[in-house]
Amino acid sequence: MKKLTEQISEKIKSEGLKVTPQRMAVLKAVYELNNHPTADNILAYVRKENPNVAMGTIYKVLDTLIENKLVKKVTTDNGVMRYDGIMENHHHLYCVECDLIEDYNDKELDKLLTDYFKKKNIKGFKLKNFVLQINGTFNKC
Numbered sequence: 001m002k003k004l005t006e007q008i009s010e011k012i013k014s015e016g017l018k019v020t021p022q023r024m025a026v027l028k029a030v031y032e033l034n035n036h037p038t039a040d041n042i043l044a045y046v047r048k049e050n051p052n053v054a055m056g057t058i059y060k061v062l063d064t065l066i067e068n069k070l071v072k073k074v075t076t077d078n079g080v081m082r083y084d085g086i087m088e089n090h091h092h093l094y095c096v097e098c099d100l101i102e103d104y105n106d107k108e109l110d111k112l113l114t115d116y117f118k119k120k121n122i123k124g125f126k127l128k129n130f131v132l133q134i135n136g137t138f139n140k141c
């Protein structure tokens with residue numbers, strides 16, 4: 001298997017972007033932190049290796065990665081933006097107690113909803129996909 005850094009640089013290149021140390025570091029942070037980190041989480045992670053990185057740089061790089069479909073924004077109810085490196089369509093289980101977001105994949109649910117809305121046939125609206133935020137609490141909370 002390829003090393004993570006290699007995979008990351010290939011992803012950046014595949015979007016026609018130049019591979020810069022900042023882009024590498026931010027995308028690596030998103031993948032390694034793995035659980036929908038905030039910009040603060042990403043900054044703290046990147047600073048472990050590059051203590052002088054500024055928050056502004058993190059935001060700038062995140063914007064570029066979002067524009068180029070390498071990272072997705074995840075909004076939560078408390079208004080803190082989170083970031084997701086998994087671009088395939090998936091749902092989120094959101095813990096209202098601890099803010100944890102866990103990925104949730106459920107083909108059966110997707111089919112159910114797609115069939116339902118096909119039948120509903122909302123006027124003037126063409127269905128593409130679903131991204132659900134399923135709110136609740138995890139047992140440990």
Ligand SMILES: [Zn+2]
Pocket residue numbers: 036084086090091092102103
């Ligand atoms: Zn996710």
